[in-house]
Amino acid sequence: MSGLFSAAFLRQIGWDVDVYERSSVELVGRGAGITGHPELLEALEASGAGTKDLGIEVPKRMSIDRQGRVTDERPLRQILTSWDRLQRILRDTIDPAHYHLGRAFERVEQDGSGVRVHFSDGRIEQADLLVGGDGIRSSVRAQVAPELQPIYAGYYIWRGAPNESDLAPETLRNIYPYFTFFLPERQQVIGYPISGFDNDLRPGHRRYNFIWYRVADADQLREMCVDENGVQHEHSVPPPLIRKDLVAQMYKDAREILPEVLLDSVLKIIQPFITPIYDFTAPRIVFGRVAMVGDAAANARPHMGFGMAKAGGDAQALARALRDHDDVDTALKAYNAERQPIGNTIVMHGRKLGTHLGVDLKTEDDRRMHQLLQSDGAMLDWVAVPNFLDAYR
Numbered sequence: 001m002s003g004l005f006s007a008a009f010l011r012q013i014g015w016d017v018d019v020y021e022r023s024s025v026e027l028v029g030r031g032a033g034i035t036g037h038p039e040l041l042e043a044l045e046a047s048g049a050g051t052k053d054l055g056i057e058v059p060k061r062m063s064i065d066r067q068g069r070v071t072d073e074r075p076l077r078q079i080l081t082s083w084d085r086l087q088r089i090l091r092d093t094i095d096p097a098h099y100h101l102g103r104a105f106e107r108v109e110q111d112g113s114g115v116r117v118h119f120s121d122g123r124i125e126q127a128d129l130l131v132g133g134d135g136i137r138s139s140v141r142a143q144v145a146p147e148l149q150p151i152y153a154g155y156y157i158w159r160g161a162p163n164e165s166d167l168a169p170e171t172l173r174n175i176y177p178y179f180t181f182f183l184p185e186r187q188q189v190i191g192y193p194i195s196g197f198d199n200d201l202r203p204g205h206r207r208y209n210f211i212w213y214r215v216a217d218a219d220q221l222r223e224m225c226v227d228e229n230g231v232q233h234e235h236s237v238p239p240p241l242i243r244k245d246l247v248a249q250m251y252k253d254a255r256e257i258l259p260e261v262l263l264d265s266v267l268k269i270i271q272p273f274i275t276p277i278y279d280f281t282a283p284r285i286v287f288g289r290v291a292m293v294g295d296a297a298a299n300a301r302p303h304m305g306f307g308m309a310k311a312g313g314d315a316q317a318l319a320r321a322l323r324d325h326d327d328v329d330t331a332l333k334a335y336n337a338e339r340q341p342i343g344n345t346i347v348m349h350g351r352k353l354g355t356h357l358g359v360d361l362k363t364e365d366d367r368r369m370h371q372l373l374q375s376d377g378a379m380l381d382w383v384a385v386p387n388f389l390d391a392y393r
């Protein structure tokens with residue numbers, strides 16, 4: 001997404017841009033839900049992607065208890081969209097001739113005034129600038145700053161997106177239309193509606209975004225990264241290879257812990273998957289003629305639902321700096337000065353919200369925040385709310 005945003009904004013200021021994507025097939029079918037923060041909507045409008053039919057609007061957020069009774073609520077209109085939808089509309093801003101699938105970055109050489117980028121298929125491209133928008137495990141960053149590594153937060157998420165049509169009538173009536181929280185000790189379950197495949201927004205054809213945060217230390221995570229065939233993976237296991245005993249244990253826990261309406265949604269997930277949570281920040285996000293954007297530049301825990309908005313903001317700031325400075329290197333310095341601190345702030349804010357789970361509470365502030373977030377109402381006030389960055393301005 002940060003790559004597509006960058007291409008859109010750089011083309012607006014007259015640059016020739018090509019996007020190189022490792023995957024050899026179009027990226028579709030990812031079920032993740034995305035919170036429509038004002039910054040994201042603004043970036044989508046400014047990029048030319050627009051916000052038409054972006055997602056589903058929820059009127060409020062609420063928390064429920066084990067019996068499914070509402071414990072607290074807040075009116076808050078939010079548009080909830082999906083990764084698929086954003087990918088589609090951003091992808092449409094790029095001329096297909098300049099979007100290249102099946103091109104995996106391998107290495108970059110720099111000579112002070114430009115880059116030579118080598119791809120795994122042996123091809124080489126020359127450019128004034130390389131924008132590294134290749135995610136939290138960025139191979140661009142691994143080359144320019146191999147010492148910088150994401151840090152595991154001590155918890156992970158079980159996720160999935162069941163079809164609306166498979167959910168029970170009580171689930172559809174009681175929680176489906178809202179942003180819903182269930183908050184047992186040291187866990188968070190969050191659910192909200194998202195569009196169906198191919199951005200289907202018709203009632204009955206949509207999906208439900210289910211997220212369940214669970215604590216596991218690094219050793220436990222490593223054990224969870226052994227797949228169904230006994231192969232150890234480094235960071236996460238592709239969904240179809242997640243061990244059956246882990247899925248069975250998750251369902252067993254779900255039966256013991258979750259209210260009926262959330263249990264119904266977890267049981268209807270066709271392919272549950274695991275996402276470990278990491279913090280990543282870098283002391284700088286520009287390395288000569290290589291500029292990092294999106295998760296490759298800074299990756300926050302997903303409690304704010306802000307990764308996509310940050311990707312758009314990084315890309316916008318990069319293009320603005322290049323537009324406002326005649327010299328590319330001065331522009332990149334200005335980009336670094338503007339966005340590196342913002343990335344840091346977002347990651348720190350994510351850590352703050354993550355204290356809810358009671359992992360690695362190091363300071364008095366961590367413990368105070370952890371205490372504050374033990375109330376359902378406080379979580380409704382803090383998690384994935386709009387304009388949280390205003391407090392830091």
Ligand SMILES: Cc1cc2nc3c(=O)[nH]c(=O)nc-3n(C[C@H](O)[C@H](O)[C@H](O)COP(=O)(O)OP(=O)(O)OC[C@H]3O[C@@H](n4cnc5c(N)ncnc54)[C@H](O)[C@@H]3O)c2cc1C
Nearest residue numbers: 001002022034035104105134135294295302305306307308
């Ligand atoms: C559980 C969870 C919930 C989230 N919820 C939200 C939310 O509600 N709202 C929100 O805004 N964000 C959310 N996010 C974050 C959001 O998904 C990311 O911040 C966003 O996708 C940033 O995108 P990116 O383009 O920087 O990286 P990515 O989306 O990771 O994209 C990187 C791209 O680079 C490609 N690539 C990788 N290596 C290479 C290579 N060597 N050569 C060529 N291409 C390569 C990959 O195939 C991929 O297409 C969530 C994340 C998680 C884990």
